[in-house]
Amino acid sequence: MPQYVGVEKVRLLVVDDDPPIADLVATVARYEGWEAVTAYTGEDALRRAADFHPDIVVLDLMLPGVDGFGVLDRLRASGTMVPVVFLTARDGVADRVAGLTRGGDDYLVKPFAVEELMARLRTVLRRSAGPSFQRSVLRVGDLTMDEDTREVRRGARLLSLTPTEYEVLRYLLRKSPTVLTKAQILDHVWEYGFGGRSNVVELVVSRLRRKLDESGDGAAPLIHTVRGFGYVLRQAAE
Amino acid sequence: MPQYVGVEKVRLLVVDDDPPIADLVATVARYEGWEAVTAYTGEDALRRAADFHPDIVVLDLMLPGVDGFGVLDRLRASGTMVPVVFLTARDGVADRVAGLTRGGDDYLVKPFAVEELMARLRTVLRRSAGPSFQRSVLRVGDLTMDEDTREVRRGARLLSLTPTEYEVLRYLLRKSPTVLTKAQILDHVWEYGFGGRSNVVELVVSRLRRKLDESGDGAAPLIHTVRGFGYVLRQAAE
DNA sequence: GGGGAGCTGTCGGGAAGCTGTCGCCCGACT
DNA sequence: AGTCGGGCGACAGCTTCCCGACAGCTCCCC
Numbered sequence A, B: 001m002p003q004y005v006g007v008e009k010v011r012l013l014v015v016d017d018d019p020p021i022a023d024l025v026a027t028v029a030r031y032e033g034w035e036a037v038t039a040y041t042g043e044d045a046l047r048r049a050a051d052f053h054p055d056i057v058v059l060d061l062m063l064p065g066v067d068g069f070g071v072l073d074r075l076r077a078s079g080t081m082v083p084v085v086f087l088t089a090r091d092g093v094a095d096r097v098a099g100l101t102r103g104g105d106d107y108l109v110k111p112f113a114v115e116e117l118m119a120r121l122r123t124v125l126r127r128s129a130g131p132s133f134q135r136s137v138l139r140v141g142d143l144t145m146d147e148d149t150r151e152v153r154r155g156a157r158l159l160s161l162t163p164t165e166y167e168v169l170r171y172l173l174r175k176s177p178t179v180l181t182k183a184q185i186l187d188h189v190w191e192y193g194f195g196g197r198s199n200v201v202e203l204v205v206s207r208l209r210r211k212l213d214e215s216g217d218g219a220a221p222l223i224h225t226v227r228g229f230g231y232v233l234r235q236a237a238e
Numbered sequence C: 001g002g003g004g005a006g007c008t009g010t011c012g013g014g015a016a017g018c019t020g021t022c023g024c025c026c027g028a029c030t
Numbered sequence D: 001a002g003t004c005g006g007g008c009g010a011c012a013g014c015t016t017c018c019c020g021a022c023a024g025c026t027c028c029c030c
Helices: A021-031 A041-052 A068-077 A094-100 A112-130 A163-175 A182-189 A200-212 B019-031 B042-052 B068-077 B094-102 B114-127 B164-173 B182-189 B199-215
Strands: A011-015 A035-039 A056-060 A083-088 A106-109 A137-140 A143-146 A152-154 A156-159 A223-226 A230-233 B009-017 B035-039 B054-060 B084-088 B104-108 B137-140 B143-146 B151-154 B157-158 B223-226 B230-233
Touching: A011 A021, A011 A041, A021 A035, A021 A112, A021 B068, A021 B114, A035 A041, A035 A056, A041 A056, A041 A068, A056 A068, A056 A112, A068 A083, A083 A112, A106 A112, A112 A182, A143 A163, A163 A182, A163 A200, A163 A230, A182 A200, A182 A230, A200 A223, A223 B084, B009 B019, B009 B042, B019 B035, B019 B114, B035 B042, B042 B054, B042 B068, B042 B199, B054 B068, B054 B114, B068 B084, B084 B114, B104 B114, B114 B164, B114 B182, B143 B164, B164 B182, B164 B199, B164 B230, B182 B199, B182 B230, B199 B223
Parallel strands: A011 A035, A011 A056, A056 A083, A083 A106, B009 B035, B009 B054, B054 B084, B084 B104
Antiparallel strands: A137 A143, A143 A152, A152 A156, A223 A230, B137 B143, B143 B151, B151 B157, B223 B230
C-alpha cells in the first residue's frame, strides 16, 4: 500500500467540540497507522498541543470558549509552526479562513468526506516536509493519478473525471489490490451523514469503467466486480 | 492455527441486551482463545470497560437505558480509544451508524454469521495494531487464501468462489487440521437462526471440492470426509 | 439574474449468478 | 446383502449487478 509520509507515525491532534466528529477523524487516522489525540475545547487543545507535539492539527473553527482563531493565535504565539487544516460550517467564515490558508495550511467545509480530509492532510504534510517534496502519483498498471495536478491517465490518454469519479477512483487506487465493499466506498468517499442507501456506488463505478476502458483498443478492464462482496482495482484477474 | 493478533490474549467486551446473543459471541471468542466479558446494559458496559480494559468492543446499538451511542460517547469521553464493532438491526439506525463507522471501526447487521463477526474483529485489530500490519494469508499445503484481496489459489491456479463457498473454505482453513462437524460449520458460517437443517453444508463442500480439485492434473483432495462426523481440510489423509 | 451545461442521484427493467431443495445413486460399514 | 450417511445433478426462486433514462441541483457565463 502506498505510503505517503515518511516512515514515522504521523502525530495528529483533532480539535472539535462535537465528540463524534473528532472521534471519527481520529479513528480514520489511526486506521491509516497514525497516532491521534482529540480535544473538545480550545483550552484542552492548547494543553494537548503542548505535551503531544503533533505534526499536524485538524481544527474546527466553531469552538465554545476560545474559538479556532484564538487557538491558532496562541499556538503560533508559543512558537510552533505546526500546519493546521481547518474545519468550518458551509456558510461560515470562509473568507477569513481563506486568508489563513497560506503556507502549508488548508481548510475543509463540513460535512466532509473522510477520504478527502485524509488526502488534504497528506498533502499538507508533504508540503510542510520541506521545499523538496515530491509529487504524489498513484499507479496501477497503466493507470496513473497525479494528486497534485489531478491528472488521471490510462496509458497516455488523459481522462476527464468528475469530482465524485475522481474520489472513488482515488480510493480504489490507494487501497488496491484490496477488495472494497460498496459500504466502505460509500462511507469513505461520501460526506458523513449522506443518506443514500442506494446504488450510487454501482453507478459511479459503471461510469468510471466506461471512461477507463472506452478507448477502442480494448484495454483490459481494471475495476473488477467481486460478486456478493464489492469491487477491486487491479490488473488482470488471472 | 494462524494467529492474527500478536501473542497476547485478546480481551473482548460484548455488549448486547439479548443475553443469548452476547453469550454466543463471548463463547465463540473464548473458543478462539480470547478473554471475553459480557454486559447486558449500557451502565454495565461502562463499568466493565473501566475495569476489564478490553482491546476491542462489540456493541449493540439497541440498548435499553443508555443506548449504544451513549455508551460510545462515554467511553470516548473517558479517553479510551478502543476500537468498536457495532451491531444493528437491518432497517434500524444504519445511517447514524454509518457516520460512526467511516473510521476503522466496523459494523454488522443482525442477524450475522459468527465467523463473519470474528473475521471483522480480527481485521479491525490487525489494522489498529499499527501501520506495519501485514497481509493476512491463510495457507494449507498449496492452497492459499488472501483475506484482503480475497484471492484463493490452488498452487498457481486462481479459484473463483462464491461468497458462501469462500466463507466455508475460510472456516475450514482457519481450523485446519481440526475436524469440524456439519453442525459446527452451519452454526459458524450461516447466520444464527438459519432454518435450513438440510444438506447445504454437504452441497457447498461438494462444490468446493470440485473447484479445488478440478484441474486435470489430479491434485490430491484437500477436503476429507470423516464419515459419521464431519469434514477436515488438510493434506494427505493420513 | 436568467439561461445553459454539466454533475449527481433515483428509478426500474433486464440479465446473470447464487443458493437451497429434492431426490436418486453410491459407497461404506454392519 | 442391507442399511444409512454422503455426494451431487438438476432446477427454481431469489439476489445482485449493470446501466439507460431522467430530473433536480449547482455553478458559471453572459
